[in-house]
Amino acid sequence: MGLFGLFKKKLTQNAAVAKQPISPNVYLLEELKKGIAALGYKVDKQKDYLGLIIEGQLEIAAAIVDDPTLHPNIIHVMVLTIQKDYFPNGIEENIAGVGTSLQLQVSSALNNYLKSTFCPIIQGFSDGHNPDLDFTTIVNNKEVLWHPKLGDLMIQGEWGQHPEGEPFFNALKEGISGKLTSNKFNWIKAYILKRKDGTIVGECLFNNMPWPEGLQMIGDYAHTWQLNGEFRGLKQFMVFRRCDAYD
Numbered sequence: 001m002g003l004f005g006l007f008k009k010k011l012t013q014n015a016a017v018a019k020q021p022i023s024p025n026v027y028l029l030e031e032l033k034k035g036i037a038a039l040g041y042k043v044d045k046q047k048d049y050l051g052l053i054i055e056g057q058l059e060i061a062a063a064i065v066d067d068p069t070l071h072p073n074i075i076h077v078m079v080l081t082i083q084k085d086y087f088p089n090g091i092e093e094n095i096a097g098v099g100t101s102l103q104l105q106v107s108s109a110l111n112n113y114l115k116s117t118f119c120p121i122i123q124g125f126s127d128g129h130n131p132d133l134d135f136t137t138i139v140n141n142k143e144v145l146w147h148p149k150l151g152d153l154m155i156q157g158e159w160g161q162h163p164e165g166e167p168f169f170n171a172l173k174e175g176i177s178g179k180l181t182s183n184k185f186n187w188i189k190a191y192i193l194k195r196k197d198g199t200i201v202g203e204c205l206f207n208n209m210p211w212p213e214g215l216q217m218i219g220d221y222a223h224t225w226q227l228n229g230e231f232r233g234l235k236q237f238m239v240f241r242r243c244d245a246y247d
Contacts, residue, residue: 024102025050025063028077031106032062035114041122058083058122065094074098077109081121086185089208093117093189112154117237120149124185124239133169134243137177145243146180153236156193158229168236171221172204175213176240179206184247186240188214193233194222 022030029050036043036054044053051061058081065076075097080090097109129147136145150169155162168190180186188211192202200222204214218234225232 024075024106027102028062028064028106028110032060032110032113035110036060036118039114039119039122054122055125058125060118073100073105075102075105075109077106077113079113079117081117083185086183087187091117091121091187091189091208115152116154116235117151120151120237120239121187123149124241127241127244129241129243133166135173135177137180139180139182142246144180144182144246147241147243149239149241151237153234156233156235157231158227159232160228163234167221168218168234169238171217172214172238175217179211179214180240181207182242183207184242188238188240190214190218190238191233191235192218192222193231194225194227195231196227196229
């Protein structure tokens, strides 16, 4: 996997300075390990690259990406989450960590990843579900029941009142019904931002691929926002697990 070149390279560099103060990437991984363990999951370190193994089956690789164009108070963290059977090519996240120190920047980035992406992914390995979110679709001429696992709605900008319920899920649900594949897992990464001048930009990925119709749906939702400040943004990661009874 090409992306692993980044993580393997960082591990080699870190090993060369093992007697020196802990490197930023080793610190990042240690904090990620602590954060996942605090959620109650078994975590082991990967031996070959800067990564972790969760519950013996989920792999997470993480590294800080060098970017001299960023403000000194911002770091760029790349996280790749892999499961060899369901998403062998990985689910990639690029997250900004904000703060006046490395500790604060790493905490900011990992808090975002754990709440928005890790939790719905790891919860997807359980057939537990919220019946109020469940829905059925027809896949290959057969009815299938899906259990949505929704990450926290991550908010940017000024909001007089935070959005209630699950606005992204509701905006995308009709389109999702005709999009889901026969895979055990499907997932959506959605992001939308509206600026004061009315400009709307965003991203909507379905199973790592751009989904223009989904982007249009969340863009239509953003058009309804009345801004109090310079911008507003929302981000959410969603996993759709096929019910075990339909395997």
